[in-house]
Amino acid sequence: xxxxxxxxxxxxxxxxxxxxxxxxxxxxxxxxxxxxxxxxxxxxxxxxxxxxxxxxxxxxxxxxxxxxxxxxxxxxxxxxxxxxxxxxxxxxxxxxxxxxxxxxxxxxxxxxxxxxxxxxxxxxxxxxxxxxxxxxxxxxxxxxxxxxxxxxxxxxxxxxxxxxxxxxxxxxxxxxxxxxxxxxxxxxxxxxxxxxxxxxxxxxxxxxxxxxxxxxxxxxxxxxxxxxxxxxxxxxxxxxxxxxxxxxxxxxxxxxxxxxxxxxxxxxxxxxxxxxxxxxxxxxxxxxxxxxx
Numbered sequence: 001x002x003x004x005x006x007x008x009x010x011x012x013x014x015x016x017x018x019x020x021x022x023x024x025x026x027x028x029x030x031x032x033x034x035x036x037x038x039x040x041x042x043x044x045x046x047x048x049x050x051x052x053x054x055x056x057x058x059x060x061x062x063x064x065x066x067x068x069x070x071x072x073x074x075x076x077x078x079x080x081x082x083x084x085x086x087x088x089x090x091x092x093x094x095x096x097x098x099x100x101x102x103x104x105x106x107x108x109x110x111x112x113x114x115x116x117x118x119x120x121x122x123x124x125x126x127x128x129x130x131x132x133x134x135x136x137x138x139x140x141x142x143x144x145x146x147x148x149x150x151x152x153x154x155x156x157x158x159x160x161x162x163x164x165x166x167x168x169x170x171x172x173x174x175x176x177x178x179x180x181x182x183x184x185x186x187x188x189x190x191x192x193x194x195x196x197x198x199x200x201x202x203x204x205x206x207x208x209x210x211x212x213x214x215x216x217x218x219x220x221x222x223x224x225x226x227x228x229x230x231x232x233x234x235x236x237x238x239x240x241x242x243x244x245x246x247x248x249x250x251x252x253x254x255x256x257x258x259x260x261x262x263x264x265x266x267x268x269x270x271x272x273x274x275x276x277x278x279x280x281x282x283x284x285x286x287x288x289x290x291x292x293x
Contacts, residue, residue, distance in 0.1 A: 010039055014046045017055050025058075032062055037070050067099045068283060075290050083257045087179050090159035090172075093265055096283065097158060106160050113142060114183045121184065127201055127219055128230065134181060135228030142166060146173055146225045154271040157264065170225045171197045171264050177224040178260070189254030191221065192263060193236065194245055198223050200254050218252070262291045 013032050019025040032039050040063060047059040071092055078089050087110065095101055120133045138144050144166045147156045152169055155161050162168035162176050174190060174197035181188045187202040199222040221236065223229045233252060240247050269284035 006035060006038070007042075010035055010042050014042060014059075017046065017050075017058050018052065029058075029062060033066055033069070037066060040066060063099070067095070071095055072286065072290060075287060079258055079290060079293070086175060086182070086257045086260065087159070089257060089261045090175055090179075090264065093261065093268060093287070094158040094160050096268075096287065097154070097280075098160070101160055106163060109163055110179065113137065114180055116141065117180060118184060127186075130184075130186060131201065131222060131228060131230060134177075134184075134186075138177070138180070138224075139227040144168075144173065144176070146170065152271070154268070154275065157268045157271060169267065170195070171260075171267055173224045174199060175260060175264065177222070177228070188222070189256075190260045191251070191253065192255050192259060193239070193251050194243070196223060196225055196239075197260070197263065198236075202254070218254075258291055262288065265291060 010032065013028050016025075016028050019028060032043070043059055043063050043066075047056055047063065050056045050059060075089075075092050078085070078092060082088060087107075091101060091103065091106070117134050117137045120137065121130055125133070144162075147153075147167050147169055155165075156167070156169040157172055159168075159172055159175060162172045168176065177199060178188060178190055181199070188199050189202065191198045191200050200218040201220050201222060203217055203219055218233070220230050220232055223231065236252060237247070240251065245251075265284060265288045269281055269288065272280040272284060
């Protein structure tokens with residue numbers, strides 16, 4: 001909590017969770033929220049020990065509120081200063097559904113995959129050879145597979161599930177692929193192609209490409225949904241034509257990590273809507289607004 005006085009205050013506040021006067025309870029509730037994430041361990045213990053459903057519901061609502069406020073604040077900070085860390089951003093969205101994630105274990109498991117790719121890769125390899133190594137480790141050694149529509153479920157949109165279960169949607173597989181490739185310093189960026197998030201392998205610095213695409217062209221594209229299949233611009237032309245989609249510049253050019261998270265958040269929102277979870281949809285709307293600000 002920070003100090004002994006706050007701990008004593010929190011203990012007293014939690015003891016009044018069955019307060020019948022709503023006006024009084026609103027003040028108790030707000031004070032606990034003001035104490036922030038430090039209040040969560042005590043609230044969780046109180047929830048476990050509470051017998052009355054009324055009290056348990058109040059405590060659960062407080063836990064959810066504090067967690068959500070924490071995620072919103074951390075997402076704002078990520079947009080402002082930490083967006084290079086795509087894994088952190090994706091995990092923040094996972095935490096919206098799963099309050100408690102073993103970040104250390106997730107990071108370790110992902111790091112093992114990165115190390116296995118790194119051990120097979122060297123600077124003498126050309127870009128295609130490097131992608132071949134990455135594809136081999138990811139799809140043949142670790143056996144990551146896509147969940148194909150219409151079998152998508154909400155679980156396919158949480159990055160920690162993709163790492164644990166070795167399967168995911170087009171977007172989450174693309175995010176995983178990007179995180180690994182960028183960890184290996186490969187010049188790759190996501191591309192917001194409709195229905196499929198693909199990846200562009202760039203000749204030089206990705207940031208420079210976004211500012212001046214004519215001087216830094218895409219060497220080739222990668223589709224993680226099809227085991228890292230490599231293709232060229234003409235294939236995007238054909239895909240758009242076949243699906244009767246008007247070509248747009250963003251279907252060919254790299255986007256930044258905030259735009260990638262916008263895509264993931266929008267797809268998560270859609271899944272909550274399909275499930276009829278209006279409360280989660282409203283929460284996702286708030287997170288999407290932060291990403292678009």
